[in-house]
Each structure stands twice: as C-alpha cells, then as structure tokens.
Amino acid sequence: MPDNPQKEQPRRRQARGERRIAQLLEAAASVFCTTGYTAASTNAIAREAGVSPGTLYQFFPNKEAIAIELGDRLMHEMREAYGEALAPVDPATPLEEAVGAAVDRFIAFNCDHPVFFALMHGPDIPGRIAEEHDALHATLVSRIEALLFSLLPDAPPADVTRTAHVCLGVYKAGLELVLAHQGAERDAYTREIKNVLIRYLEPLVGDRLGAPEDTGDTTTRTA
Amino acid sequence: MPDNPQKEQPRRRQARGERRIAQLLEAAASVFCTTGYTAASTNAIAREAGVSPGTLYQFFPNKEAIAIELGDRLMHEMREAYGEALAPVDPATPLEEAVGAAVDRFIAFNCDHPVFFALMHGPDIPGRIAEEHDALHATLVSRIEALLFSLLPDAPPADVTRTAHVCLGVYKAGLELVLAHQGAERDAYTREIKNVLIRYLEPLVGDRLGAPEDTGDTTTRTA
DNA sequence: GACAAACACGAGCGGTCGCTCGCATTCTTG
DNA sequence: CAAGAATGCGAGCGACCGCTCGTGTTTGTC
Numbered sequence: 001m002p003d004n005p006q007k008e009q010p011r012r013r014q015a016r017g018e019r020r021i022a023q024l025l026e027a028a029a030s031v032f033c034t035t036g037y038t039a040a041s042t043n044a045i046a047r048e049a050g051v052s053p054g055t056l057y058q059f060f061p062n063k064e065a066i067a068i069e070l071g072d073r074l075m076h077e078m079r080e081a082y083g084e085a086l087a088p089v090d091p092a093t094p095l096e097e098a099v100g101a102a103v104d105r106f107i108a109f110n111c112d113h114p115v116f117f118a119l120m121h122g123p124d125i126p127g128r129i130a131e132e133h134d135a136l137h138a139t140l141v142s143r144i145e146a147l148l149f150s151l152l153p154d155a156p157p158a159d160v161t162r163t164a165h166v167c168l169g170v171y172k173a174g175l176e177l178v179l180a181h182q183g184a185e186r187d188a189y190t191r192e193i194k195n196v197l198i199r200y201l202e203p204l205v206g207d208r209l210g211a212p213e214d215t216g217d218t219t220t221r222t223a
Numbered sequence: 224m225p226d227n228p229q230k231e232q233p234r235r236r237q238a239r240g241e242r243r244i245a246q247l248l249e250a251a252a253s254v255f256c257t258t259g260y261t262a263a264s265t266n267a268i269a270r271e272a273g274v275s276p277g278t279l280y281q282f283f284p285n286k287e288a289i290a291i292e293l294g295d296r297l298m299h300e301m302r303e304a305y306g307e308a309l310a311p312v313d314p315a316t317p318l319e320e321a322v323g324a325a326v327d328r329f330i331a332f333n334c335d336h337p338v339f340f341a342l343m344h345g346p347d348i349p350g351r352i353a354e355e356h357d358a359l360h361a362t363l364v365s366r367i368e369a370l371l372f373s374l375l376p377d378a379p380p381a382d383v384t385r386t387a388h389v390c391l392g393v394y395k396a397g398l399e400l401v402l403a404h405q406g407a408e409r410d411a412y413t414r415e416i417k418n419v420l421i422r423y424l425e426p427l428v429g430d431r432l433g434a435p436e437d438t439g440d441t442t443t444r445t446a
Numbered sequence: 447g448a449c450a451a452a453c454a455c456g457a458g459c460g461g462t463c464g465c466t467c468g469c470a471t472t473c474t475t476g
Numbered sequence: 477c478a479a480g481a482a483t484g485c486g487a488g489c490g491a492c493c494g495c496t497c498g499t500g501t502t503t504g505t506c
Binding site for chain 1: 481483484
Binding site for chain 2: 492493494495496497502503504
C-alpha cells in the first residue's frame with residue numbers, strides 16, 4: 001500500500017490557483033450575503049467570479065466546502081484580530097468598559113465582514129458551519145459566565161448561565177439592528193445596545209462600586 | 224364579455240374539502256417548522272397530510288398560497304386572542320405591569336403556534352408573508368413609540384423610535400431563547416426578558432415615579 | 447338512477463441546481 | 477523544447493422540485 005487511503009494527495013497549487021481561490025471565496029461571500037447559503041447557486045458564484053462552473057470545482061469538492069473554507073478563514077481572522085475580546089476580563093474593570101469594549105469589537109468585525117452574519121445566522125447552513133457557530137457561541141457564553149461569576153461568586157450557576165445566554169441574545173439582536181443602519185444612526189444603536197446590557201447587569205453587580213444599596217451585604221469594596 | 228376577468232369564480236367547497244384544507248395547513252405548519260419554508264417541498268407537505276400532490280393543488284394554486292393562508296389564519300387568531308396587547312396602553316399603568324403583560328401575551332402565542340416564528344423569521348419567506356411581518360413589526364413599533372411618547376413627551380422622536388426598535392429586537396431575541404427551553408427554565412427566561420426591558424426603560428421613565436434624581440428638570444410629576 | 451360538480455390520484459413535464467467529464471490551454475520542470 | 481501537471485472551459489447528466497393533466501371516485505341535486 002504505497003498510499004494512505006485517508007490522506008488526500010496535496011495538489012501542488014500554482015500562484016494562479018491561489019488567486020482563483022481567493023477570487024471564488026470573495027464571489028461566494030458576495031452571493032451568500034445577498035441570497036443566503038441555500039439559495040446561492042454554485043453557477044452564480046462562478047459567474048460572479050467570472051469563471052466557469054468546472055473551474056470552481058477544480059478548487060472546491062462541493063458547495064459546502066466553499067462555505068466551510070470561508071467560515072474557517074473568517075474564524076481565523078476573527079481570532080487573530082479580536083481574540084483579546086474573548087480573553088478573561090480583569091474583574092477590576094468597570095462594567096461599562098468591559099461591555100463597551102466587547103460590543104465595539106464584535107460589532108466592528110461584523111460590520112467589516114457582513115458575510116459572517118449571513119453564514120452564522122442562516123437557518124439552512126451546512127452542518128460544519130453550524131458546528132463552528134455553536135462552538136463560538138459556547139465559547140462566548142462561557143466567557144460571559146466567567147466574567148459574571150467573578151463578579152457574583154455566590155450566585156447560583158444556573159442563573160449565571162441563563163444571564164450569559166440572555167446577554168449574548170441581546171447582543172445578537174442588537175447586531176441585527178446595527179447592521180441594518182449606517183452612519184450616525186448605526187452608532188446610536190451601538191450605544192443603545194451597550195445601555196441595554198449595562199442596565200441589565202448593573203443591578204446584579206452594581207453594589208460592588210459606588211452605588212451601595214442597603215441590601216445588608218458586607219462584600220469588600222475594590223478601591 | 225360574460226365573465227369578469229379579475230373575478231375568480233368561488234368554487235363551492237364541500238365539507239370534505241374544508242377538512243382537507245385544514246389537514247393540509249396543519250401538515251404544512253409541521254413541515255415549515257422543521258425545515259423552513261424554502262426547504263419544505265409541496266410533495267412532503269402532501270405526504271405529511273396523507274394525500275397526493277394533485278390533491279394539494281386542488282385547494283392551493285401554489286406553494287406560496289399555502290404559507291399565505293397559514294399566515295393569514297395565524298394573524299387572525301393573534302388579533303382575536305391578543306389584540307388587546309396591541310391596544311394603546313393607559314399611561315397610568317406601572318411600567319412593570321405593561322411590559323410584563325405584553326411579553327406574556329406574545330410569548331404565550333408563539334409557544335402555542337411555533338410555526339408563526341418559523342414563518343416570520345425565515346430568510347426565504349415569500350413576499351406576501353414578509354409584507355405581513357413588516358406590517359406587524361411596524362404596528363408593534365408604533366405602539367411602543369406611543370407608549371414611550373406618553374411617558375417622555377419631551378424626548379426627541381428619533382430617540383423614541385430607536386428605543387422602540389431596540390425593545391422589539393430584545394423581545395425577539397428573548398422569544399428565541401424562550402422557545403429553545405421548556406418548563407421552569409422557559410419561565411425563568413421569560414422573567415429575564417422582562418427584567419432586560421424594564422431595566423432598560425426604567426431610567427428613561429423612572430423619574431415619573433418614586434425615584435427622583437437631581438437632574439435639575441422641573442417637569443411636573445403625576446401623582 | 448342520472449348527471450354534474452367536487453374531490454382524489456400519481457405519473458410525469460419543464461426547469462433548476464449541484465456537479466461531472468472530456469478536452470483545450472497555460473504553467474513548471476528538466 | 478518536450479512532457480506532464482495544474483488550470484480552464486461549458487455542455488450536459490442525474491436528481492429533485494413545483495406543478496399539471498388525464499383519469500377515476502365520491503358527493504350533492506333532481
């Protein structure tokens with residue numbers, strides 16, 4: 001057995017091929033954005049890229065692979081550019097700052113790459129992309145959970161998890177509103193989303209700072 | 224010209240036909256729920272209803288008409304059962320009560336009719352359903368605007384509109400979370416959505432009642 | 447019972463879509 | 477330059493889908 005059955009022989013790509021791949025992915029992003037994944041035909045993607053259907057299938061085994069490759073590149077770019085937004089948050093950071101920074105980063109990424117939203121929120125996406133989305137979703141939820149738990153060590157875990165899911169859901173709804181507007185209105189909606197999240201979380205953690213309520217707690221204050 | 228060109232002759236339906244129509248709509252609701260509108264094939268709907276494709280087209284001119292009829296019936300049922308949730312709100316009602324009642328009503332309706340969510344939020348719905356959804360959306364936004372305006376007569380209209388859109392977006396995100404859970408967890412998420420909305424709106428209207436802030440305003444207080 | 451209208455069937459038509467295949471062209475390598 | 481690999485083309489295959497049509501069955505009316 002000279003060849004391993006599972007190992008696909010790595011075709012030696014020429015520079016031309018790499019250019020075609022990038023071109024096809026760009027065309028696919030455009031078509032996915034305007035029509036969604038299922039409604040996007042491979043012939044339309046090839047036409048948008050100015051090549052023939054056969055050429056498209058020279059570089060991608062099937063339609064799903066196009067979306068997967070696009071999703072992988074977006075994920076990589078996201079982790080590279082905004083990975084720190086996923087990093088554990090310093091508990092000393094004011095709530096407004098932490099929420100504002102995270103929201104700004106993710107909204108900026110989605111505004112720069114609208115196809116990300118189209119791929120992740122389509123109801124008809126291929127299984128692999130759905131897996132990636134679920135993984136990202138779970139990562140974000142656990143990050144938010146960690147932040148909340150560091151602020152509310154005595155809260156029931158189920159409540160923390162639920163609150164984290166609500167935060168992420170609110171962010172996604174806000175993202176949709178933000179992407180639907182432009183310019184000053186877009187900024188105003190971004191501001192509103194931060195307000196929603198801050199006002200939602202403030203009563204939970206607000207007693208740590210500056211706004212003491214007579215709830216009888218004796219938790220230590222930072223600063 | 225003995226016949227009016229635009230007037231479709233009303234076929235005399237027998238009781239059997241009405242039963243078939245209800246049966247087909249129920250099957251369509253089931254298929255739409257599980258696969259979405261575009262991915263649902265008319266053959267699958269007919270199979271689910273236990274009839275042949277030809278029978279389906281005895282009662283519906285095309286696939287879109289099935290979704291439209293389903294949407295119309297849902298809209299009618301919604302207006303009949305929960306129309307009062309759309310009615311103008313008495314400005315004297317406490318915020319918690321108004322928000323809680325509206326959220327409860329709409330969430331109950333969506334839990335009873337999950338196909339409503341599938342039809343209204345699919346990205347591939349036919350134009351007529353999209354129109355109905357937009358109309359409903361606009362109605363809800365203007366209702367919320369009216370409520371907000373009655374509480375904040377001196378706020379810029381653009382801000383009121385934006386706040387209304389944010390409220391509706393938050394509600395929709397919450398609806399998705401609520402529908403994804405069951406039992407006690409579902410109730411807990413419902414409670415959280417109300418919290419998000421109340422805490423978001425409270426700082427805007429809270430100064431009308433009990434929690435005066437030294438913002439220097441001299442607006443008259445009710446009660 | 448006679449007759450027409452409504453109901454029911456399911457093979458199949460026209461069309462689209464994902465994808466293939468045979469062949470031409472361009473690049474790399476020796 | 478020659479040979480082979482990578483790239484490029486586009487007609488078209490097979491499958492599926494929305495929908496039709498000819499035919500047969502049930503129901504209502506006289």
